[in-house]
Amino acid sequence: MSLDILPGPLLSERTTLRLGGKALAEVVLAEEADLHELDSALSKLGGRPFVLGKGSNILALDGDHDLVLIRPQVLLEGEKPWQLLREEADHVLVRVGAGAKLPGLVREFAAKGWAGLQGMAGIPGLFGGAVAMNAGSFGSETGRCLFRVQVFCPGQGVQWLEPGQWETGYRHFRIKHRDESLYFVVAAAELKLDKGIPEEITAAMLEAMDKKKATQPIQAWSAGSAFKNPGGPGSGVSAGKLLDDAGFRGFTLGGMAFSEKHANFLVNTGKGTASEAINLIAMAQDKVKDMSGHELELEVRICPCN
Numbered sequence: 410m411s412l413d414i415l416p417g418p419l420l421s422e423r424t425t426l427r428l429g430g431k432a433l434a435e436v437v438l439a440e441e442a443d444l445h446e447l448d449s450a451l452s453k454l455g456g457r458p459f460v461l462g463k464g465s466n467i468l469a470l471d472g473d474h475d476l477v478l479i480r481p482q483v484l485l486e487g488e489k490p491w492q493l494l495r496e497e498a499d500h501v502l503v504r505v506g507a508g509a510k511l512p513g514l515v516r517e518f519a520a521k522g523w524a525g526l527q528g529m530a531g532i533p534g535l536f537g538g539a540v541a542m543n544a545g546s547f548g549s550e551t552g553r554c555l556f557r558v559q560v561f562c563p564g565q566g567v568q569w570l571e572p573g574q575w576e577t578g579y580r581h582f583r584i585k586h587r588d589e590s591l592y593f594v595v596a597a598a599e600l601k602l603d604k605g606i607p608e609e610i611t612a613a614m615l616e617a618m619d620k621k622k623a624t625q626p627i628q629a630w631s632a633g634s635a636f637k638n639p640g641g642p643g644s645g646v647s648a649g650k651l652l653d654d655a656g657f658r659g660f661t662l663g664g665m666a667f668s669e670k671h672a673n674f675l676v677n678t679g680k681g682t683a684s685e686a687i688n689l690i691a692m693a694q695d696k697v698k699d700m701s702g703h704e705l706e707l708e709v710r711i712c713p714c715n
């Protein structure tokens with residue numbers, strides 16, 4: 410077994426916003442066994458580790474970075490994205506690899522009549538990224554389905570976390586009782602999904618997708634919502650509305666813009682740079698604060714993070 414290591418990966422080619430400079434190296438984790446070699450590979454490579462899934466929630470900065478990208482593309486035995494562990498009268502337990510593509514999972518589980526992820530149609534990430542972000546939409550949230558989570562923590566190896574060992578919140582997942590300055594890798598997780606009627610769950614999934622197509626620039630180069638809704642998802646205060654009211658719908662700076670279709674989607678119109686993105690974000694935060702008193706907190710993650 411030897412890890413797949415690539416020198417000089419470009420972040421602009423690995424993120425859906427298509428921004429960012431070059432990292433030192435990239436380590437691809439294709440199966441669970443690869444995790445056991447990660448500590449020693451990273452100490453040989455040097456640099457700071459950064460875990461990157463599909464890069465669909467990342468604003469990567471320009472320039473060269475002292476980073477080693479860890480790419481958890483872990484699938485299960487036989488390169489399967491998921492596996493049925495148990496079927497009960499009213500629910501199923503499935504294991505999913507971090508490298509499984511979220512859109513395919515959402516479709517397959519809906520077609521089987523397994524409810525839980527159906528509102529998450531149109532989220533383009535990998536499953537590991539959905540766990541780490543506690544991704545969600547239209548009433549579905551990854552964290553609500555989690556039964557156990559398999560993680561790799563540096564110096565501690567691979568372990569299965571049982572309920573109570575992690576916490577989730579709005580676009581937030583945290584492993585309790587660990588040094589938060591260290592990275593962790595979600596390798597797989599088990600989901601408990603309610604059994605329902607395939608046609609109904611598929612209809613709910615398609616409805617979520619249609620709503621997104623109608624209101625979001627899903628084909629544009631973006632990282633989804635730039636900012637979280639102040640006060641949380643059910644607070645009734647929408648970041649998009651605040652940005653719209655402050656005049657940012659369609660507002661452009663160089664090659665970066667807040668979308669005409671949805672003011673909370675920061676888009677790269679083709680030749681955008683990360684510094685333009687950062688400036689635009691700061692302008693929006695300042696004006697929204699002045700006009701409404703709300704402090705907009707980023708939902709996208711900056712890479713490298715400080």
Ligand SMILES: Cc1cc2nc3c(=O)[nH]c(=O)nc-3n(C[C@H](O)[C@H](O)[C@H](O)COP(=O)(O)OP(=O)(O)OC[C@H]3O[C@@H](n4cnc5c(N)ncnc54)[C@H](O)[C@@H]3O)c2cc1C
Pocket residue numbers: 425459460461462463464465466467481507531532533534535536537538539540541542543544545546593594595596626627631632633634710
């Ligand atoms: C068009 C569009 C629509 C979107 N709509 C939604 C939406 O409706 N709801 C929503 O919640 N999000 C949405 N997003 C944002 C994004 O797709 C989700 O946050 C997604 O879950 C990120 O997954 P990823 O694999 O791309 O993770 P990345 O963007 O690569 O990483 C995101 C964060 O997770 C960490 N991470 C990634 N993988 C792992 C892992 N295996 N182990 C540990 N940490 C990891 C990274 O370090 C980073 O901090 C949207 C994005 C786009 C482009």
